[in-house]
Structure formats: C-alpha cells, structure tokens
Amino acid sequence: MKILVVDDDNKIRSLVKIQLEGAGYEVIQASEAMEALALLEEENPALAIVDVMMPGMDGFALTEELKSFRDMPVLLLTAKGALEDKERGFRAGSDDYVVKPFEPKELLFRVAAILRRYGKEAGSVISVGPLQIDKGSYEVHCGKRTLLLPLKEFELLVILASRPNVVFERELLLARVWGLEYEGDDRTLSVHIKRIRDRLETLTDQVRIVTVRGVGYKLEEIS
Structure with missing residues (x-):
C-alpha cells in the first residue's frame, strides 16, 4: 500500500519514511505541493501525509486539492498546534492532525486508523x-x-x-x-x-x- 509524504524538511520525510516502511507501507515522497500533485498522475497512494508550512502552496490548499481530485485521505503534519490551525485543517478536509514533534508510533496508529475508516487497511x-x-x-x-x-x-x-x-x-x-x-x-x-x-x-x-x-x-x- 502506497503513502504519499509531502514535506519540505528532508529530515522529517526520512523519519516518516523509515517508520512507514518498517510497518510495511510503500512510500512516495515530495518536497512541495506541485511535485506531489504531479506524482498523482503516475501513482495511486492510499493516503497522504502533508506538512502545513511549505513554500508555494501550503498544506491546507494541497489538502483541498487532494480531496477534490480523488477524495484521498489526508493526515496533516505540522508544528502548528493552535486551535484555529486545527480548525482550518479540518475545514480543508483533513482526516487527522498531528503536531510536531511527534511520537513516530503515534503517527503509525493514526495512519492505520484513517485507513480502517476508508476500508483501506493493509493486511495485518x-x-x-x-x-x-x-x-x-x-x-x-x-x-x-x-x-x-x-x-x-x-x-x-x-x-x-x-x-x-x-x-x-x-x-x-x-x-x-x-x-x-x-x-x-x-x-x-x-x-x-x-x-x-x-x-x-x-x-x-x-x-x-x-x-x-x-x-x-x-x-x-x-x-
């Protein structure tokens, strides 16, 4: 099962990639929103993990694009923890919201929970x-x-x-x-x-x- 990880921070992408691959997922990476959208033409990820603060199109706008494109499950990953930012994320259509710094295992639990809700859970x-x-x-x-x-x-x-x-x-x-x-x-x-x-x-x-x-x-x- 493929998961798209979109973050301009290479260290965060590497950390998330290691955890996801360790759990058996295939990871597709993008450093910004337009690159992520271009990848959708070739790949069919089951879920996207998206950073909010990115150059160009931010994570909120990318979430709206992903939702309108094929109603893809989205988990927002960001350093912003204010209530208004969470509200904006959910209004954009995100399925969950994880604040940096995060516990990698918690991220996996949340990914699995979202996939279960969409009936896309990987074989356990x-x-x-x-x-x-x-x-x-x-x-x-x-x-x-x-x-x-x-x-x-x-x-x-x-x-x-x-x-x-x-x-x-x-x-x-x-x-x-x-x-x-x-x-x-x-x-x-x-x-x-x-x-x-x-x-x-x-x-x-x-x-x-x-x-x-x-x-x-x-x-x-x-x-």
Whole structure:
C-alpha cells in the first residue's frame, strides 16, 4: 500500500519514511505541493501525509486539492498546534492532525486508523513458513501455539518478515525500531536478535534469523 509524504524538511520525510516502511507501507515522497500533485498522475497512494508550512502552496490548499481530485485521505503534519490551525485543517478536509514533534508510533496508529475508516487497511498478518505474525495483536502463531513478544522484538521480527531472505543492514534496523536519533550501543540490536532467535526455536525449525557478517540480518525460510 502506497503513502504519499509531502514535506519540505528532508529530515522529517526520512523519519516518516523509515517508520512507514518498517510497518510495511510503500512510500512516495515530495518536497512541495506541485511535485506531489504531479506524482498523482503516475501513482495511486492510499493516503497522504502533508506538512502545513511549505513554500508555494501550503498544506491546507494541497489538502483541498487532494480531496477534490480523488477524495484521498489526508493526515496533516505540522508544528502548528493552535486551535484555529486545527480548525482550518479540518475545514480543508483533513482526516487527522498531528503536531510536531511527534511520537513516530503515534503517527503509525493514526495512519492505520484513517485507513480502517476508508476500508483501506493493509493486511495485518505476515506469513513466513509456518509462522503467522499478527501485527494487530502483536502475536506470533505457529500451528496451535502462540508467542507474545516484547514490543521491540516484535517490531524487528515484522521488519525482517516483511521481506524474507532479504538482508537488512544493522543501521537500518536500529533506525526503524529505535529511531534516527538513537545514540545507544548497537549491541542492543544483537541482544534483541538473539532473544528472537531463542523464541523462534521454541516454535519451529523452518524459519531462522541469519547473521550476514559485517552487514546485518535476514529472516530465512528453510524448505
């Protein structure tokens, strides 16, 4: 499922892109409104995340354009938190309004809620071998057995399972799960991966996490 992110701040676009891709969405980016409108000729995003303060056409005007073009769901993302700004955003047709600085996980919850209202919710279960990874309940099922993982471990497993047999770099996994500003020891990632390995071994021997030395990790299905 594609999501259009429109913001003139490259750092914000990168942060939002990392979080959305980690949740399984495909991200299309634009740095201003006219670029975003041009992309609509080629792409068919399910939702747009739009910054209010942009050069040229602002986010309020872009929201009106998106709504008139194909009634696209819109989430406004902005540093403005005044009540009158929120009112203007909703009058323009936005479906939700998130104020910077924001908690990335909250953004994902709000995106999912909007997509549910429009009947566009992405599939919430990832299947890899005998594993069924339920992103809605945070449960991992294997046959009649169910495993509950701590949040960070579950997020790592979802990312790896979203593209089986594809290697994810350590830096990318750290950014997606702990955020771009994470300054801790990357041994934290190694510890979490080991814990996931140990848990998966109690469920099945058909799926494993493989270390690619010097690069990162991949989830491998063993036939």
